[in-house]
Amino acid sequence: MYITGILKKTWTLLYPLSVISILLVIFMSLILGCNKNSTSPNDTGGIPGTNEIFIQGMAFSPATKTISVGNTIKWTNKDNTTHTVTSGTPGSPSGLFDSGNLGNNGVFSFTFSQAGTFKYYCKIHSSMTGTITVQ
Ligand SMILES: [Cu+2]
Numbered sequence: 001m002y003i004t005g006i007l008k009k010t011w012t013l014l015y016p017l018s019v020i021s022i023l024l025v026i027f028m029s030l031i032l033g034c035n036k037n038s039t040s041p042n043d044t045g046g047i048p049g050t051n052e053i054f055i056q057g058m059a060f061s062p063a064t065k066t067i068s069v070g071n072t073i074k075w076t077n078k079d080n081t082t083h084t085v086t087s088g089t090p091g092s093p094s095g096l097f098d099s100g101n102l103g104n105n106g107v108f109s110f111t112f113s114q115a116g117t118f119k120y121y122c123k124i125h126s127s128m129t130g131t132i133t134v135q
Pocket of ligand 1: 082083
């Protein structure tokens, strides 16, 4: 009788605590879930690194970049829209490089082994253009 009395007392103390912690876990997962959803459709997280270009918000970012001979540029598609990284100007590809279709988080790299000015564009969206100056 004495022990069950103690157990009952402990339970009445612990019960509200356990309810609160369960509610807290549910609440936190809801908040985290909402934050995850709010970053789509276009993930704007992070900034491009030194030799990195983001394809973001239907544009190459940064659109112009100056690098040294031998440097490799890495493009990452941050949009949910499919894009390409194609050398040349809209309608007339130069044939130097072409990523093909890049989906969300798709990555393309190209090493520039010659000095010069290299224009590129997206084959799907002709408004998307960029320039790499290699010196
Ligand atoms: Cu595009």
